[in-house]
Structure formats: C-alpha cells, structure tokens
Amino acid sequence: MNVNAGKTGEKIKAEVSPSHELVESVSSGQNVEASLAPEILIESKQSGFELGLPEIWRYRELLYFLTWRDVKLRYKQTALGVAWAIIQPLFAMLLFTMVFGRIARVPSDNIPYPFFAYAGLVPWTFFANTITNSSNSLVGSASLVTKVYFPRMIIPAAPVLAGLVDLAIALILLVPLFFYYGIWPSWHLFLLPVFVCLATLLSVGVGMLMAALNVKYRDVRYALPFLVQLWLFASPVIYPLSIVPRKWKWLLALNPMSGIIEGFRSSLVPRPFNWSIIAVSVVVTLFVLGASAYLFRRAEDSFADVI
C-alpha cells in the first residue's frame, strides 16, 4: 500500500519497527511457500476459455465433503431411510409390470418383464433423481455462492456423485432377482461400471446446465419434472429398443439415455450389446458434457450477482 509520503509515514514506521522486524523475518520464510502458490489474476472477463479442471482437482476434498453431506442428509428424518433407494425403482417396476407387462403386453426381448423393467429403472431413477437434485443445487446453495469462492461446478456435481450411493443400493436388489428368474450374468457384468460412468457424466452434464439456467430463470424448477417425464417415455425403460421401427431408431439413439439403458441391461443379461447405439450415446454424452461445461463457465461469473 502506498503510505502518505513524508513525515507521518516515517514516524509510523519507526513506531512499529520492532514488530515490523518480526513480520519481515516470518514472511521471508513464508515467501518460499507464497511463491509456490499460484498467482491469481482477477479481471473483468476470463482471459480465454478454460475448463478449470486443475482447480477442481485442487478442490476435490470439498467435492468429497459436499457429496458426503448430501448422502448423509438424503434420508435424515425419514422413517424408511435408505430403503427409499430400493423402494423407488421397485415400486415403479411393480407398476410398470402391471400396466405395461400384463395389460399392454409390451414385449421385453424375452427377458421376464419385471427384470427387464428393473434393469432399466435403476439407471433411469439415478438419472432422473440426480438431474433434479443437481438443477436445484446452485439455487439451494445461494449462501455458499455469495460468500465463498470455489469452482462452482462442484455444487451441481456433488448431488450426482451422492446419487451413486443410491444406485449401488438399488443394484443390491438385482441379486434376488437373478436367483428368482434364474438369469446368470456373463462377463458382460464387468462392463456395468462403464455404463454407470456414462450415466454419471450425462447427469453431471444435464444437471450442470439446468442448475446454471435455474440461477437466472426459476422456470427450470417447474419445467424440469415435465421434462423428466417426457424423457422417460423417450427412453427404452418401459419398452425395448427392438420394437422401435427402424426409421425412428436414429432419433432414439440421439437420446444418450438409450444407449446407457440398453448397455446397462446387456451388462446384466447375457445378450449382445448394441454397439452402434452405445457409440452414438457416448458421443452425445460427451457433447452434452462439453457444451454444458462451456455454458456453465460462461455463466458462473454472474451467479453471485443474480442468485
């Protein structure tokens, strides 16, 4: 800081000199550390576009803690607790089996319909819940956004990672289903993590975009449940991809959840993977993730002023 020139400055310096020496000696020792710390430049606009991944890596512990908080709080004050992670897809499975399996007789690729539905509902429930939680995350963390700095992407990412715990619990129910229907998974099961990973990336991508939009336009809160419902019918959860007419398949393939759900099922049941659909889904997922990250980074500067 520029001290007022002249006598006053000198006088003050003389007065504080003992403590000043202390400061000098300590800070010279500390300078090594300070020089290791990055120089931070704050300007009106970001110079060029950066995804900021190294910074997110530096803040990985915060991501861990926020995820852990979400997991911890998810079923607080509920009577059934984590059982909800199973109840949601289980009841949807029973309902779908009644309506679509029994009454409407939707085919299910020669897999027993309940098993077919559950195998699709597990990734679907994960996706639907995490994008909903994620899109409300920024608005729900307004006090964090206006009071503390950290890479903002962590906020919408945490609820998605927390959703993985639910997903893991929901997968447990597959074990009795395997026994009941006498379906034995093959080496395909080892590919399951790949599809979980894809679903996670897609959720982060969609959730991040919705969260950023929600900061500025609270319409998202009302539009999202509708969008999720629409998306469910546009994904092969209730019906198999195989009954979709050939000329519409490409359209369904553009929905990245198609490949993820089909891949998820094929990991559990010994049947061939539909690699072309999966490949399209991978490309679309990565595109959604990249585009969302780009838009998020551009929007995040105004979060604190608008939220």
Place this chain on the structure above:
Amino acid sequence: MMKPVIKVEQLGKRYRIGTRETYTSLRDVIAARFHAPFGHPDHGGAQETIWALRDVSFEVAAGEVIGIIGRNGAGKSTLLKILSRITRPTTGRVTLNGRVGSLLEVGTGFHSELTGRENIFLNGAILGMSKHEIEEKFDEIVAFAETEQFLDTPLKHYSSGMAVRLAFAVAAHLEPEILIIDEVLAVGDLAFQKKCLGKMGEVARAGRTILFVSHDLSAVNALCERSILLHEGAIVRRGPTPEVTAFYLDTANKLYSSITWSGVPHGESDEIVFRKSTVSQRGETTSAIDCREQFRISFEYENLKPIPNSRFFMLIRNARGEVVFTTSDYDALTADAIARRPGRFLSEVFVPAELLKTGSYYATIGADIKNQRIIFAENDVVQFEVYESGDDTLAERHKRPGLIAPVLEWHISQAD
C-alpha cells in the same frame, strides 16, 4: 522492495439496479434474449446502473494488516467480494500472490442436521482447509469453541451462541497467506469477540496478510497499522489508521446527518422500504447537536404489507463502536405500533437533553419481530456529533468515566 501480495489496479464494479433483488423469469426475456441466454448484463438494454466501486487502486505488502472503513454502500463489501473471487470486476484488475481465505460470514455451509464434528469438517472444507489441516487443528478448534461435550449433537440442538462460537472457532483457524475478513466480529458475545480479535491479532503477527472490514473502529485501530477509507466506491483517504479513522469521523459527521434512499428498495426486504432518515435539532437538519437541548432522529419508511408485532429499533453507538443505548418504538405502545398497516410512516424519537457525552455517534436502525427474526437492519445510517455549548460546571461531566453523562436529579438536605 518485495512483490506486493495484493495489487489492485483501477478496479471498478458496476451493478444494474435491481439485479440483486429479483431474478428474471424466462417469459420476460425469452423474446429479447433468445440468442444469448447467458449473455452479459450489458447487452440487456438501457438499464439504470450504479458504480459500486470506481477506480480503486492500492497495493498490500506481505504481512500487512489493512483496515477498510467507510459507511454503508461505500463499496467495502463489493471490494471484498471481488478480492474473494465471488464476483468479477467490471473494470480493472487484481493480482493476488498467495492463497486467499475469505470470511464474509461465519458459519457458511453449516447444516443444522449435521453434528458439531461434521460441521467443523464441512465448514472447514468450504473455507478452503484440507482434510488433513482440519484433522490437525480439530482439537484446538473444539477447545476454542468450548463445545467439547456437544461434538456429536446435531447443530439444531445448539443454542445460537454455541453455534456462533463453533463457526468462529473454525474461521479463526483458517491460515491462508491472505485473509479477508468482513464484519464477522459483529455477532457473538463480547467476551468471545475479544477472544476472536486476539486470535486474529496472532494470525497477523505470524506474517499473514489481512484485509479487515469493520464498523467497529476500535477493532480496526487495534488490529490495523494502515487503513483505507472508501466513500461512494472510491478511495478518499489512505494511510496510518489513526489518521484515516480521525478523518472519517470528521467528514462523516459533516456529511451524514441525513440520508435518503432513492427509488431502490434498500436491503433485501420486501416488507419495508426505508425512505429517509434525519437528525435534527430546533427544527433544523443538522449533525451538530448541542447537548443542552433535546434532539430528534426520524425515519420515513413504507410498509409494503401489514407486519403485525414488528418493532422498529434504533441503536446508538459511540465513536469506539460501543453501544450507548437501544430504543424501540414498541416502547410507545400505540395501536399503530401494533397493527403496522401498509403505507408510509414516520417514526421519530426524541433524545433528551444532557444525556449523551460529547463525541461522535452513529445510529443503526432496523425492524424486527420480537423473538422471531430481524426484518431489516442497517448499520450507521446517520451520524452526528454532540458538543457542549456551555462553559459552566456542568461541562466538566463529559470527562467523567462512563458511556453517558446525564444530569440527574440530586436532593440534598440536612440529615439530623
């Protein structure tokens, strides 16, 4: 000369009026903004703007402790928000050398369902501490907060005092190279505030660079060697703290006998809008108050909706930041004071003659609902100087110990 730790160059921040108060609805903008949903505010068309910060430049060397003072709306918080990287400046730039820890509020991220232990870890991580760092300081933090026996109790069962102590304890153990502190010491009980100030002093002596914003001038005086005075977004004075605070008190006194909030709803309340506040004596607006006569402080405000049981309060602080007294219009129980109908109102309070000591005073005003919540509070809205006009024996009472110098009724009679 060592490289400055903080270098601020021609910093400016412009806000659109109203952006803080409302969020937009997609419907409102979809036609105009369809092509750029994430576009920058500037493209939004002709909107009224204010510069919260204008052409601010300064440098801070390693180990310096700088106080930032100025009245409300002077741009202090905006400056700290930019330095903490919460918001970006509109113009200019800042270069920081070192890790920044900012404390714009204690207890950010605290969750009432989590236990004390869990909140320490969560809050520590939010403030930028590593897990390892928190583990290392955990016992120290708990001891500092004096909440050992409640570590595994959810925060919702804590008293508010305990929660605040825990929040402070975490914050006080933050040790980045640059520490930015905003007004956080204004809560909590006095003894604990002192403890925190002591801890901050320790941090400062250990060579950390600190930027400290406070209304409590005595705290600024105690902690900071040098200070910056902001007024309407610009630096008006910088230098050794005693000089800057003296200048502040001097000019504040001339400038701030009356304040009018124009148009913009002040604060973030949708219930009360403050219009004007004035100090006057003998029917004239003035900031120089003769202690031999009563004077008046008035507030004009508008209730946007009925707010039953709300109380309007005013708190008077002296130059050292000590609270001299707090008064409420609820004390004068009238039907109006209870109903709080919508509409414009004027509340006036008369401070009796021969009560206050000579010196500078600041009035904080606000409204709350008893035992429930604060609707609105604004620090130091008006300021005034009390002087002694007489030179008789009564003038001597200002030199006596005590916060006030009332002339009281004494009866003297022969007692035999």
